[in-house]
Amino acid sequence: MIYGLALRIRHLFYDKGWKKSFSPVVPTICVGNVTAGGTGKTPHVEMILRMLIAQWKQPAVLSRGYKRKSKGFQIVPHDGSALQFGDEPVQIARKFPDITVAVDKDRIHGCEELKGAGVIVLDDAFQYRRLRPTLSIVLVDYNHPVFKDRLYPWGHLRDLPSRLRKADVVVVTKCPAFLDDQEREQWRKQLKLRTEQPLFFTTLRYTAPVGVFPDADPHYVYSKHCTLITGIAHNKLFLNYLSDSYKIGRSLEMPDHHTYTRADVRRMASAVKKQPTACLMTTEKDAQRLRDCKNMPEAVRRRLFYVPIEAVFLTPEEETAFAEVLA
Numbered sequence: 001m002i003y004g005l006a007l008r009i010r011h012l013f014y015d016k017g018w019k020k021s022f023s024p025v026v027p028t029i030c031v032g033n034v035t036a037g038g039t040g041k042t043p044h045v046e047m048i049l050r051m052l053i054a055q056w057k058q059p060a061v062l063s064r065g066y067k068r069k070s071k072g073f074q075i076v077p078h079d080g081s082a083l084q085f086g087d088e089p090v091q092i093a094r095k096f097p098d099i100t101v102a103v104d105k106d107r108i109h110g111c112e113e114l115k116g117a118g119v120i121v122l123d124d125a126f127q128y129r130r131l132r133p134t135l136s137i138v139l140v141d142y143n144h145p146v147f148k149d150r151l152y153p154w155g156h157l158r159d160l161p162s163r164l165r166k167a168d169v170v171v172v173t174k175c176p177a178f179l180d181d182q183e184r185e186q187w188r189k190q191l192k193l194r195t196e197q198p199l200f201f202t203t204l205r206y207t208a209p210v211g212v213f214p215d216a217d218p219h220y221v222y223s224k225h226c227t228l229i230t231g232i233a234h235n236k237l238f239l240n241y242l243s244d245s246y247k248i249g250r251s252l253e254m255p256d257h258h259t260y261t262r263a264d265v266r267r268m269a270s271a272v273k274k275q276p277t278a279c280l281m282t283t284e285k286d287a288q289r290l291r292d293c294k295n296m297p298e299a300v301r302r303r304l305f306y307v308p309i310e311a312v313f314l315t316p317e318e319e320t321a322f323a324e325v326l327a
Contacts, residue, residue, distance in 0.1 A: 021132040024111035027119045029326070030133035032126025034146055034159035037256050038233030039139035040173045040204060042088045042285065043311040045123050047202075048137075049096055051323050058099075058118030062110045063089045065103030066124075067257050073104040073113050087257060087288040088123065094288075107131045126167070127159060135325070138167035140191065142175045142201075144234070147190045156233075164191055169325060171200045174237060175314060200322055201314045206241050209279075209305040212287045217302045225249055225278035227271040229304075231258030231286050238307070242281055249275050258286075260293050268300045280304045 029048065033039040045061065052059040065074070065086035076085045076093040085093075085103055093101040100117065104110030107128050114120050125131065126138055140146055146164070149155040164170055172187055179201055188199050209221050226246040228239060231254035242248060250271050252264070268280060280303045282290060287306035290296075296304075313319040 021130055022108050023132045023134075024108070024115075024120065026111060026115050026117055028111065028122055028131070028133040028135070029119060030122040030125045030128075030131075030136040031139070032122075032124050032136070033139045034126070034161060034163055035141065035144065035149065035156045036152060036158045036233065038144060038156070039141045040202075040309075040311055041124060041139055042091060043204065043309050044137075044139060044171065044173065044202070045121055046092060046095060047311040048121055048326065049092075049099065051326055052119060052121075053099075055323070055327060059121055060100040060102065060114045060117035060119075061089070061092055061096075061121045061123055062107060062114060062125075063092075063101070063103050063123035064105055064107075064125075065089050067259070068103060070103070073102060073106075073110055076101040076103060081292050082288040083259070083292050087285050090288045091284060092123075126163075135169070136167045137169045137171060138164055139171050139173050140164070141234070142172050143236070145190065147192075162192070165194055165197070167197070169198045169200065169322075171202055173202050173204075173311065175201045175203045177203055177314065179314060198321070198325060200318050202311050203314060204237065205310045205312050207308045207310065209281065209307050210287075212282065212290055212304045212306055213296070213301040215298070215301055216305060220277075220279035220303045221305060223277055223279045225275055226281045227268070227275065227278055228252065229268065229280055229282040229286060229290075230254065231260070231289065232256055232283055235283075238283060241307070246279075246281070249278060258289070260289055262295075265293055265296060265300065268304075269297050272297075272299045272303060278303070282306050284308050 031045050049059055068086040070084045076089045078093050078097045080090045082090045089101050089103050107125055108131055111120055146161045149157050151157045228248050228251040233256040284306045
């Protein structure tokens with residue numbers, strides 16, 4: 001109750017203009033949410049980057065770099081460490097080597113440092129009230145509706161659901177492959193969006209497994225068994241996807257953004273000994289942190305793979321309409 005009251009006071013403080021907000025010179029696109037993770041923010045940032053590149057724009061990415069050890073403004077190198085820069089910025093930098101990915105807790109200062117970019121994509125900045133983006137996009141998880149959730153610490157909400165009305169665009173993520181018009185309209189009503197607010201629906205598409213380390217043996221991908229290793233907010237969709245191809249013997253589940261330790265590596269090595277023919281499967285975000293583990297046994301390295309994911313719209317018409325919003 002106290003947390004919720006504090007949020008309401010904070011929103012009133014900013015939304016009524018009592019504290020000045022800043023608009024960067026460079027156009028900015030904020031991608032955020034009102035929950036504590038689990039909406040698929042990183043694959044949606046990557047999808048937006050692909051669209052901006054296709055429009056011949058020069059995007060850059062600015063992230064806080066959650067749980068990073070470095071301080072201040074930093075450019076993320078393509079071979080950077082998740083410990084130093086955060087797992088999500090490192091993942092984006094690896095996948096988009098031709099764009100600038102930076103981290104800075106002070107988003108206003110970070111935008112000033114990136115003023116040579118054509119457009120800046122702000123990763124997880126919806127709660128950063130000091131900065132007023134050119135376009136704000138808020139993501140909502142289909143499987144964890146905000147209208148059925150509660151504020152932290154009793155639920156997963158870190159912001160009031162009514163804040164969705166402040167967004168320029170709302171995207172319902174992790175949807176099934178098809179939604180009829182009635183369900184789409186029901187979502188709009190339950191989210192209590194403004195009539196003119198665009199509402200889009202996306203799903204996640206998994207692609208072929210990739211070795212976390214260069215010496216991974218691709219033959220293990222064809223095993224009938226696997227051990228699941230995850231440190232993300234919600235792993236149910238990933239678990240269901242792998243269950244279609246593998247019999248999952250063990251599931252090593254960690255908290256979101258978990259920093260893997262020697263004890264975790266020993267658990268992986270133990271799983272290999274118990275099932276030597278099984279592969280080890282993890283998420284793309286976890287892969288960035290697992291690469292930082294020192295003294296990873298060769299037996300684990302050879303069996304450890306991640307599954308990349310992409311955010312895609314349910315219909316081509318939605319993709320076209322969203323691209324027009326970005327233009």
